[in-house]
Amino acid sequence: xxxxxxxxxVSKRYSNHVALNExxxxxxxxxxxxxxxxxxxxxxxxxxIINQITGPDSGEIIFKGHKLxxxxxxxxxxxxxxxxxxxxxxxxxxxxxxxxxKGLSKWEAKKRIRxxxxxxxxxxxxxxxxxxxxxxxxxxxxxxxxxxxxxxxLILDEPFSGFDPINAQLIKNEILELKKNGATVIFSTHNMxxxxxxxxxxxxxxxxxxxxxxxxxxxxxxxxxNTYKISFKGSAMGFANTLWTGGEVLEKHTEDDVHSFTIKLxxxxxxxxxxxxxxxxxxxxxxxxxxxxMNDIFIQKVNEGNEVFGxxxxxxx
Amino acid sequence: MSKIGLIIGRExxxxxxxxxxxxxxxxxxxxxxxxxxxxxxxxxxxxxxQKVLVLDESQLFKDNLSGNDYISLSYxxxxxxxxxxxxxxNGFTCLLWISPTIVEGGAGASKLFYKKSPGFAFQTYIKDxxxxxxxxxxxxxxxxxxxxxxxxxxxxxxxLEKVNDKGKTEEQNSFGFFGFISGALMFTFILMYGxxxxxxxxxxxxxxxxxxxxxxxxxxxxxxxxxxxxxLLGMIQFIVMGIITFGLTTALSTxxxxxxxxxxxxxxQQQELVKKNGTxxxxxxxxxxxxxxxxxxxxxxxEKINFLEVFVCFFLYxxxxxxxxxxxxxAIGSAVDSESDSQQFITPVMIPLMIGYFISTKTILDPDSAxxxxxxxxxxxxxxxxxxxxxxxxxxxxxxxxxTSLFLSFFLTTWLAGKIYRTGILMYGxxxxxxxxxxxxxxx
Numbered sequence: 218x219x220x221x222x223x224x225x226x227v228s229k230r231y232s233n234h235v236a237l238n239e240x241x242x243x244x245x246x247x248x249x250x251x252x253x254x255x256x257x258x259x260x261x262x263x264x265x266i267i268n269q270i271t272g273p274d275s276g277e278i279i280f281k282g283h284k285l286x287x288x289x290x291x292x293x294x295x296x297x298x299x300x301x302x303x304x305x306x307x308x309x310x311x312x313x314x315x316x317x318x319k320g321l322s323k324w325e326a327k328k329r330i331r332x333x334x335x336x337x338x339x340x341x342x343x344x345x346x347x348x349x350x351x352x353x354x355x356x357x358x359x360x361x362x363x364x365x366x367x368x369x370x371l372i373l374d375e376p377f378s379g380f381d382p383i384n385a386q387l388i389k390n391e392i393l394e395l396k397k398n399g400a401t402v403i404f405s406t407h408n409m410x411x412x413x414x415x416x417x418x419x420x421x422x423x424x425x426x427x428x429x430x431x432x433x434x435x436x437x438x439x440x441x442x443n444t445y446k447i448s449f450k451g452s453a454m455g456f457a458n459t460l461w462t463g464g465e466v467l468e469k470h471t472e473d474d475v476h477s478f479t480i481k482l483x484x485x486x487x488x489x490x491x492x493x494x495x496x497x498x499x500x501x502x503x504x505x506x507x508x509x510x511m512n513d514i515f516i517q518k519v520n521e522g523n524e525v526f527g528x529x530x531x532x533x534x
Numbered sequence: 535m536s537k538i539g540l541i542i543g544r545e546x547x548x549x550x551x552x553x554x555x556x557x558x559x560x561x562x563x564x565x566x567x568x569x570x571x572x573x574x575x576x577x578x579x580x581x582x583x584q585k586v587l588v589l590d591e592s593q594l595f596k597d598n599l600s601g602n603d604y605i606s607l608s609y610x611x612x613x614x615x616x617x618x619x620x621x622x623x624n625g626f627t628c629l630l631w632i633s634p635t636i637v638e639g640g641a642g643a644s645k646l647f648y649k650k651s652p653g654f655a656f657q658t659y660i661k662d663x664x665x666x667x668x669x670x671x672x673x674x675x676x677x678x679x680x681x682x683x684x685x686x687x688x689x690x691x692x693x694l695e696k697v698n699d700k701g702k703t704e705e706q707n708s709f710g711f712f713g714f715i716s717g718a719l720m721f722t723f724i725l726m727y728g729x730x731x732x733x734x735x736x737x738x739x740x741x742x743x744x745x746x747x748x749x750x751x752x753x754x755x756x757x758x759x760x761x762x763x764x765x766l767l768g769m770i771q772f773i774v775m776g777i778i779t780f781g782l783t784t785a786l787s788t789x790x791x792x793x794x795x796x797x798x799x800x801x802x803q804q805q806e807l808v809k810k811n812g813t814x815x816x817x818x819x820x821x822x823x824x825x826x827x828x829x830x831x832x833x834x835x836x837e838k839i840n841f842l843e844v845f846v847c848f849f850l851y852x853x854x855x856x857x858x859x860x861x862x863x864x865a866i867g868s869a870v871d872s873e874s875d876s877q878q879f880i881t882p883v884m885i886p887l888m889i890g891y892f893i894s895t896k897t898i899l900d901p902d903s904a905x906x907x908x909x910x911x912x913x914x915x916x917x918x919x920x921x922x923x924x925x926x927x928x929x930x931x932x933x934x935x936x937x938t939s940l941f942l943s944f945f946l947t948t949w950l951a952g953k954i955y956r957t958g959i960l961m962y963g964x965x966x967x968x969x970x971x972x973x974x975x976x977x978x
Contacts, residue, residue, distance in 0.1 A: 265960070318540055319750050362746065
C-alpha cells in the first residue's frame with residue numbers, strides 16, 4: 218500500500234511550551250489511522266499543521282509524494298474538535314458556501330448537497346437556520362461539510378465527542394464506507410473502543426513526542442505478555458503443581474467443578490508446551506490468550522512516559 | 535482569489551438579508567433630514583394669527599406700530615381695568631398696554647395680556663418696534679435726524695482671501711461647521727464599520743466555525759475577505775444613503791430655500807446699488823434683510839462648497855480610514871472570546887479616533903494650525919481631521935500625501951493584524967493581554 222501522508226520530524230513551539238517535538242509518522246493510503254494521546258499531547262497541533270492552519274517550526278509534510286501545499290486543502294476534509302456553524306445561515310447556504318470554499322463548483326456542490334441531505338434525512342431542513350436545528354442535526358450538517366468534497370484524506374478530531382450514540386454509529390459506518398471507497402481517515406480520539414473497532418494503524422503521542430506507532434494488530438501482539446485464561450474440570454491442585462515453574466497465577470475462580478485460571482507463563486514456555494503438560498491431568502474446557510486492549514497499552518505507555526519525565530500522576534482513562 | 539470572492543459574497547449577503555441593516559440604511563437618511571427639517575421648522579417664526587388691542591397711554595405709538603400678514607393692530611382709549619375685564623370675551627388675542635411714562639423707562643412700563651401664550655417671535659416683533667420708536671423719538675427730541683444715525687451704521691463683512699505661491703488669491707471659505715459635521719460623520723462611519731468587522735470576526739470565533747474555514751482558506755484570506763466584504767457593503771450603504779439624503783434634501787431645500795434664494799437675489803442687487811451709489815441711495819425704499827443676513831451667509835457658504843470634491847474625498851478617506859481601523863478591529867476581534875472582554879482592546883483604538891474628533895473641532899477656530907495640519911497627515915486621525923478641513927480648501931499635495939500615508943499604513947496594519955488574527959482565532963478560554971498579542975506577531 219502506498220502512503221498518502223508522511224510527516225517528517227515536525228516540531229512546533231509556542232512561547233511557553235513545546236507542542237510537537239520532532240514527530241514523524243507515515244499514514245498508509247486507504248486505511249484508518251488513529252492518533253492517540255492524553256490531553257495536551259500535541260494531537261490537535263499536529264492536526265492543524267496537516268490542515269495548514271498553522272505551520273511547523275521545522276520538519277516537512279509530504280502529501281501524496283509532494284510537499285503539502287495550498288492546493289491540497291481541496292483533497293483534505295477536516296472535522297475539528299471544537300466545531301460550529303453560522304447560526305443565522307440556512308443549512309443549504311452554509312453547506313454550499315463551505316463546499317465551494319473547498320473548490321467545488323456551484324453546480325456540483327448543489328448536486329452533492331441533495332445526495333447527502335437525502336442520505337442523512339435532513340432534506341426538509343435545508344432552508345432552516347442552523348440555530349433552529351437540534352444539536353444532533355447540526356452534527357450531521359457538520360459531518361456533511363467535512364466530506365462533501367470527497368476528500369482523499371479525512372481528518373477527524375475527536376469525532377465521537379459530543380455526538381449522541383445514534384449519530385456516533387452513523388459516523389462510524391460512514392467512516393468505514395468512506396474507507397471502502399478509497400479514502401484515508403485520520404482520527405484522534407480518547408475512545409479506545411472505537412480505535413480497536415476502526416483503526417488499522419495508530420500513533421500514540423505523549424508530551425509532544427511520539428511514543429508508539431504501528432498497526433493495531435502488531436502493537437497488540439507486541440504487547441502480549443504470555444497471559445492466558447484457561448478453564449478446565451479436574452484437580453486445581455494438580456494444575457497448580459504442573460504450572461509451578463512455568464508461570465504464575467494472576468487470578469483464579471471456581472464455580473461448581475469448573476476452575477478458571479488467569480495465568481502468565483514465563484517467556485521461554487510456549488503455550489503448546491504448557492498445554493501438553495497440563496492436558497493429561499484435566500479436562501480442558503477453554504484456553505484463550507489474553508491480548509492487552511489498546512486501552513491497557515495506552516495507559517501503560519503514557520504512564521511509562523510520565524515516569525521518564527518524572528511526573529507522578531498516573532493516566533487513567 | 536476566487537475564495538476571497540466567496541468570503542466577500544457571504545459577508546455582503548449575510549448583512550444585506552438582515553432586516554436591521556436594510557431598515558437602518560433607509561431610516562438613517564430619513565432621520566437625519568427629518569431632524570434638519572425639524573430644526574428649520576423650529577427656527578421659523580410661528581405664524582399664529584394675532585389680533586392685538588393697543589392701549590397707548592403715552593400717545594407715542596398710535597398708528598406707528600405696524601402689523602404684518604398675521605398680526606393686526608387696533609387702538610383704543612379704554613381704561614386698562616375696563617379693557618382687561620372685557621378682554622376675555624372680545625375677539626382680540628392680546629392686549630398691549632403702554633404706560634404714559636414709557637419714554638422715561640422703568641420696569642413694568644408696558645404689559646402684554648394674553649389668552650394663549652404668544653410666541654417668542656411675536657413678542658420680539660412688538661418689542662423691537664417699540665424700542666425703535668422710542669429710540670427715534672428720543673433722537674428727534676434732541677434734534678437729530680434718525681436717518682443720519684441709520685445711514686452711518688454699517689455692517690462689515692470680513693472676506694478672507696488666501697494668497698498662494700503664484701500670487702493668486704482665492705476667497706477662503708472657512709465654513710467650520712460643515713467641516714466639523716463631515717469629520718463627525720467620518721468618525722461615526724469608521725467606528726460603525728470597524729465594529730461590524732470586529733463582530734463578524736468574533737462571531738466566527740465564538741461559533742467555532744472558523745477552524746473549518748481556515749482549513750479551506752488561509753486565515754489572512756479570510757480576514758481580508760471579511761474586511762473587503764464589509765467595505766463593499768459600506769460603499770453600497772453609503773451610496774444608497776447618499777442618494778436618499780440627496781433626494782430628500784433637494785426636496786427639502788426647494789421647500790425652505792425658495793424664498794431665501796429669491797430674497798438673496800434682491801439683497802445682492804441692493805448691495806450692488808449701494809456699492810455704486812454710496813449712501814445717497816434712498817434706504818427707505820430698500821427692503822430690509824437684517825434678520826436674514828446669517829441665513830444668506832450660510833447659503834453663500836454652502837454654495838461655495840465643492841460638493842463633488844467633498845464627496846470624493848469623503849469616499850476615499852472613508853475607505854482608507856475604514857481599512858486602516860478595521861484591520862486593527864479584526865485583530866482584536868480574533869483575540870477575544872466575548873464582547874465583554876473586548877473593552878480593554880477597543881478603548882485604546884477609540885482614543886486616536888476621539889483625538890481626531892477633538893482636533894476636528896479645533897479646525898473651526900484655527901484651521902491652519904500645526905495640530906490640525908499634522909492631524910490631517912497622521913493616519914490615525916487623518917480621515918477625520920482632513921474631512922473637517924476639506925471645505926476650507928486644502929492644497930492637492932496635502933490630500934495626496936495624507937491619502938498615500940493612510941493607504942500605506944493600511945498595508946502595514948493589515949499585515950500585522952493578519953499575524954495576530956491567525957493565532958487569535960484558534961485561542962480559546964484564555965484571557966488575552968496586549969503582551970500576548972505582541973508575542974503572536976512572531977509566531978510562525
